[in-house]
Amino acid sequence: xxxxxxxxxxxxSPGVRPAAIKLENLTLGYDRRPAVHHLSGxxxxxxxxxxxxxxxxxxxxxxxxxxxxxxxxxxxxxxxxARARDFAxxxxxxxxxxxxxxxxxxxxxxGALRRKGIFGRIDAAETESVERAIAAVxxxxxxxxxxxxxxxxxxxxxxxARLMVEDGAVILLDEPFGAxxxxxxxxxxxxxxxxxxEGRTIVAALHELDxxxxxxxxxxxxxxxxxxxxxxxxxxxxxxxxLARAMAKAHDADAAYCHRDETNExxxxx
Amino acid sequence: xFYDVFVAPFLDYPFMRRALVGALAxxxxxxxxxxxLTLRRMALAGDALSHAILPGVxxxxxxxxxxxxxxxxxxxxxxxxVALASGAAARFSEQREDASLAAxxxxxLALGVTIVSLKGSNVDLLHVLFGSxxxxxxxxxxxxxxxxxxxxxxxxxFLRAFAVDTLxxxxxxxxxxxxxxxxxxxxxxVVLNLVAGFQALGTLMAVxxxxxxxxxxxxxxxxxxxxxxxxxxxxxxSAYAGLVLSFHAGAPAGPSIxxxxxxxxxxxxxxxxxxxxxNNLRPRRHLEG
Numbered sequence: 001x002x003x004x005x006x007x008x009x010x011x012x013s014p015g016v017r018p019a020a021i022k023l024e025n026l027t028l029g030y031d032r033r034p035a036v037h038h039l040s041g042x043x044x045x046x047x048x049x050x051x052x053x054x055x056x057x058x059x060x061x062x063x064x065x066x067x068x069x070x071x072x073x074x075x076x077x078x079x080x081x082a083r084a085r086d087f088a089x090x091x092x093x094x095x096x097x098x099x100x101x102x103x104x105x106x107x108x109x110x111g112a113l114r115r116k117g118i119f120g121r122i123d124a125a126e127t128e129s130v131e132r133a134i135a136a137v138x139x140x141x142x143x144x145x146x147x148x149x150x151x152x153x154x155x156x157x158x159x160x161a162r163l164m165v166e167d168g169a170v171i172l173l174d175e176p177f178g179a180x181x182x183x184x185x186x187x188x189x190x191x192x193x194x195x196x197x198e199g200r201t202i203v204a205a206l207h208e209l210d211x212x213x214x215x216x217x218x219x220x221x222x223x224x225x226x227x228x229x230x231x232x233x234x235x236x237x238x239x240x241x242x243l244a245r246a247m248a249k250a251h252d253a254d255a256a257y258c259h260r261d262e263t264n265e266x267x268x269x270x
Numbered sequence: 271x272f273y274d275v276f277v278a279p280f281l282d283y284p285f286m287r288r289a290l291v292g293a294l295a296x297x298x299x300x301x302x303x304x305x306x307l308t309l310r311r312m313a314l315a316g317d318a319l320s321h322a323i324l325p326g327v328x329x330x331x332x333x334x335x336x337x338x339x340x341x342x343x344x345x346x347x348x349x350x351x352v353a354l355a356s357g358a359a360a361r362f363s364e365q366r367e368d369a370s371l372a373a374x375x376x377x378x379l380a381l382g383v384t385i386v387s388l389k390g391s392n393v394d395l396l397h398v399l400f401g402s403x404x405x406x407x408x409x410x411x412x413x414x415x416x417x418x419x420x421x422x423x424x425x426x427x428f429l430r431a432f433a434v435d436t437l438x439x440x441x442x443x444x445x446x447x448x449x450x451x452x453x454x455x456x457x458x459x460v461v462l463n464l465v466a467g468f469q470a471l472g473t474l475m476a477v478x479x480x481x482x483x484x485x486x487x488x489x490x491x492x493x494x495x496x497x498x499x500x501x502x503x504x505x506x507x508s509a510y511a512g513l514v515l516s517f518h519a520g521a522p523a524g525p526s527i528x529x530x531x532x533x534x535x536x537x538x539x540x541x542x543x544x545x546x547x548x549n550n551l552r553p554r555r556h557l558e559g
């Protein structure tokens with residue numbers, strides 16, 4: 001396998017200008033149970049944000065909602081004119097059938113589907129961007145191999161190459177370093193840093209705090225409620241982390257209705 | 271000798287020629303569809319849908335008698351309703367697609383049997399349900415050829431979308447505004463082929479010419495394009511071999527074609543070079559890298 005290209009591949013669309021993403025009193029969950037509770041805040045354009053927190057804290061749920069795969073139970077997500085499906089999204093442990101007969105080259109080229117549509121021909125320019133992306137993730141030489149022959153780490157590299165070809169202004173990554181080795185993680189972190197330098201907005205759900213400190217300037221610490229949101233060093237303080245662990249409480253079978261949204265109105269009445 | 275066995279039946283008897291044309295049309299379009307069904311892990315969905323079209327065919331028969339257009343339309347509508355309703359149930363509820371499809375087709379099948387029984391069983395209708403490959407009229411041939419043509423053009427046009435929808439449906443829905451509709455378009459094609467095939471092979475047998483060549487073809491190659499072509503080819507071979515078999519053995523045509531397809535499948539299972547039994551179980555020397 002070739003070393004990851006140290007020079008960044010030039011952005012296909014230089015000067016990508018993502019809009020700010022505004023979360024307004026957002027509540028997300030399943031079957032009326034909130035997994036993310038009354039979250040408000042703004043993800044600035046070009047921000048490199050890690051979403052951290054205990055298991056069940058709502059990291060994946062928030063990413064799904066940003067990707068438009070989950071409707072909010074309350075509140076709203078303002079995407080600055082972009083549609084939810086415009087955001088490039090890497091789901092957790094990509095849930096697809098790896099025995100499907102497709103080559104690495106063809107798989108990475110799927111990233112061009114957004115621009116070319118389901119009928120369009122993959123022209124020379126797209127072929128070139130596919131080749132560049134495959135080289136950039138260190139999979140050169142694997143183009144004709146079947147997707148099913150790749151190891152877990154190589155598959156994650158291929159998924160990153162597909163994201164590169166997608167060329168999204170906003171990229172959502174759900175646990176992108178799950179079950180891959182240190183070398184691959186390092187290479188993928190370098191790719192994310194490259195995207196950040198190109199001005200893309202990146203939101204990644206992560207549970208390894210070392211990686212967050214290494215590669216992510218901003219962090220949202222989430223344990224159903226927001227514990228802290230801001231500069232990574234300040235957010236990941238021992239005090240906040242203890243608080244986050246304490247918040248990861250057990251399922252309450254007799255949970256009452258949440259009245260928090262009504263408090264202001266009540267205050268007016270009383 | 272060769273001529274007498276393999277060529278003469280088709281030259282001497284027009285009904286054999288018609289049966290061959292009808293079965294070939296079913297096979298050429300059905301095989302590639304079956305490959306996509308197996309890739310989607312919906313190998314049994316074809317069988318379920320073939321049961322689901324029953325009430326539509328029965329209602330068409332009750333309304334218009336032994337009228338091909340009425341029964342075809344009825345079957346097509348019933349199949350589409352079951353495919354769309356079970357697909358929508360899987361999409362918008364928390365039920366998985368296999369469970370919702372099983373539920374909807376069982377209700378549809380029971381409805382079909384009820385309708386047939388209430389109006390008294392009819393030998394003609396049973397004929398339809400079990401096929402009459404040796405009595406295909408012009409209308410039936412046009413229907414079979416039309417369905418095959420529509421299917422092949424749709425497959426050629428939408429192959430990329432169907433493939434991506436099979437591999438990574440969440441990605442397709444995000445990348446293309448049409449992604450959402452691909453599963454439904456695909457199931458509509460399956461229903462179309464089942465309905466067209468019921469005249470030649472019977473509702474319960476039509477699915478055999480879709481699934482058996484496809485399952486066999488996948489054992490010979492890992493290349494998707496080759497698999498699609500091979501499935502159509504193996505299906506055509508089965509159709510021809512089955513008709514020859516039925517002619518000389520005096521066996522019913524529909525089941526003979528499916529048995530021939532079964533034979534092709536078992537040969538593939540044994541000798542297929544991409545995962546057949548012999549290839550898989552025989553230890554081979556490993557490579558250097």
